[in-house]
Amino acid sequence: MTAPYRTAVRGERLADRYELGTHIDSGGMAEVWEATDHTLGRTVAVKILHAHLARDAAFLRRFRREAINAARLQHPTIVAIYDAVSYDGLEAIVMERIEGRTLRSVLDEHSRLPARDVIDLGRQIAQALSVAHAAGVIHRDIKPSNIMLCEDRRIRVTDFGIAKAGEDTDLTRTGSLLGTAKYLSPEQVLGDEVDDRSDLYGLGVVLFEALAGTAPFDEGNDYATAQARVVNPAPRLSQFRPDLPASLDALVARLLEQDPADRPDSALELSGLLSSITIVSEEFGGGAPGGDRTTIDLRHNSSGVDGDSTGEITPEPKRRDRGRKALPTTPPDSTVLAPSGAPPVGNADLDSANPNDQEGDEPPVDRGFSLPIGKLVLLAIVLGTLGLVAALLDGYRSDPGAAGVTNPSGATDGPDGESVSLTPVQNFGPPIIVSGQAVDPLGDNTENDDMAGNAIDGDPATAWVTETYSKPGFSSVKAGVGYLLTLTEPSAPSELRITTPTEGWRAEVYVGDESAESPEGFTFGPYALEPLEGGGVADLRNASGSHVLLWITFEGQSSPPNPDGEEPPPELENRFELAEVVIE
Structure with a gap:
């Protein structure tokens, strides 16, 4: 006999494994607990469905299905889902606990943020969406409370696929859509079929709010707010922030187009467009528009919890x-x-x-x-x-x-x-490279590893080369590949330079004391690797450590070998060549 659905109790152990500790928060669909995973000895977050939702068989099937789909997403910008549990009248998903704050709590406290920070925040969210969309997962609920800001300056997107479980049911109306109506795409409001570009609309609303201090549509109640975006075009960001570049104003306007066909084609394209925008100066006020600049603390807020956060705030920074x-x-x-x-x-x-x-x-x-x-x-x-x-x-x-x-x-x-x-x-010693290796944490963990030494052999005629991809952007199967450098001892590098014949690439640099194969394992970064003719350079004067990661976010195009001098030469291939890398 199935146990009656109920509420959770502190101290109980789900599936004889996850012991519930601190109650973090409660939202329209679920409540979130900190818990101890006694099998793996780690702290996790457990999201437990409200009893009235768990009783609905159709909703429960969708919830479980979407949890399984979301669990396939593995990326530094996505909150990982570890497990799904049905236990003694409780339905839950177990996920990574994140140390930080939601963007919602930061905006509630500071209203709006510096443009250069919002651009990088948007770029990271776009990377998360690109990975999800490549796996066939649409978020459907991109909003500030589903975006975590971590102490190491990274963002983490949570609740992938959860919104889809709530479709076609009125059971979630009491709470889960409260605060969500501002971020719905027009096609969601109309009940039309949604695709990846619906998430881009939601991200556009988030960027608009973070820059302007207000959402583009806020009519006082959920129904009017949702309908406004169907009836009226979105206001221009420049009406609120005339100091920002026209390119940023135009990009946000594209994201907020009513017709999905008028928005960027993909999250990957959006990430590149955001990366191309430079903020030289801005008339910024950290509170309400026109206010004074203020500092932002990602570790604490007055309530101690952050809306729909899946984690709690830790007292010590990393x-x-x-x-x-x-x-x-x-x-x-x-x-x-x-x-x-x-x-x-x-x-x-x-x-x-x-x-x-x-x-x-x-x-x-x-x-x-x-x-x-x-x-x-x-x-x-x-x-x-x-x-x-x-x-x-x-x-x-x-x-x-x-x-x-x-x-x-x-x-x-x-x-x-x-x-x-x-x-x-x-006191740091001079940066001397000991070794270099290819890293592919988001793929099959190999990336022409046997060629890695070519990038540090002092001979620009040899190179480490990534695999060749059928489509630009690593064929949309991953957000990047890396080249990891190990130095003789902790150093304070001032500059990293590369030589490459590849065109159209994009990359970042990270520095830290510990070796890691992906960006989240490093203390310093990202530092932009600025393209130059025949190569690129990154200013690292803020960093120190014994390991440096060159993280390639877009592979660009390279000419294939043409030893016989064929005319016309073969078409360009989607791959990145690293002829030499030097650290000073």
Whole structure:
């Protein structure tokens, strides 16, 4: 006899494996618990269906089917699903626990975000959607509460496929659509068949809201809000943010087109379009439009939980304290620019009593998602008469209640008499490459491995070459491949340069102390690898570590071998060639 459906209780163990701990949140479809996986000894998040949904056989079948489909998605930007459980009247899915905050909670607190950060956020979401769409999974519910912002600056998209389980039933109307109507595509409102481009519309709404401080359609109730996008064209972003580039305004407008045929063709295309936009400066206010710049802490919020989050906020950041470049002591009301070409370090905020006292334009061109998290502390130590250098506390190390960070070296008085810890200068050796290897974590784990040494042999006539793909964008089966460099010892590289005959490629660089085959395992990055004639260069002056990952996000096109000089030469092939890589 089937057990009656019920609510979960703290401390019970599902399937004799997942012990429920802290109740994180409850939404329209499910409640989320932190749990301990006693089989694998790890902490997970468990999403348990509300009893009234679990009783509906049709809904339950769809829920289980979509959970299985979503479990096939493996990518650094997607929250992984580990298991599906039916146990003693409870229906649940077990997923990766994420440390961070939802974009919803950040927007509720700060209204809008710097454009360069929103662009990188959108690019990462597009990468997640590209992987899902290639696997035949449409999200259907892209909204800020389903986007996690992690402490390492990465985003994670959650709840893939869950919205589809709720289609054709009124059982979820009491809660799950509340807050979702703003992000529905016109075809969803009309009940038409949806495809990948429906997710692009939802992402367009998210980008619009994060940049403008308001959603493009918000009519006061769900029905009117949903219908407005069918009847009226979306407003232009430039009406709210005239300071932003016309290219960004036009791209967001394309995403919000009523006809899916007028939107970008794919998430992969969208990722490339976002990568091509550069923000040089903007008139940014971190609160309501026109407000002052404010710092954003990804570790804490007032409630302790973040909407539909599948994880909880951890009290200790994963980023390490680093000290490299000399910077003068900076007054609290100034903007600090990173070395030329490096990611900006953001606004110094040394006055914990008033974190919103800074104004001014955004720093020049940024190379990645760089929300100014919490309390950014910039200190300088004068050594002798030379005025030698100092410590730069990483911009992502933060604690709302602290003026600095603890350090064995002790503390000294900072501005206004605050007690501030000092980070000593760390001495690094020159970056010397020991080995290079191909990495393919999102594919079959091989990528012409036997050719990997050609990229570091000092001979540009030889090369490591990726596999040849039938369609651009790795045939839409994965979001990237990598080339991993190991250095002799922890180093502070200033620059990575590559030589390549390939055209139209895109790549990023990551640096860290630990070896990893995918970007999420690195402390520093992404750093943009800027294409130059015959190669590319990345400014790494913010980074240190003993491992460097060159992560290729678009393989571009290369000429196939033509030893006999055939005319016309063979058509270009979808593959990337790395003739040489050098780190200085």
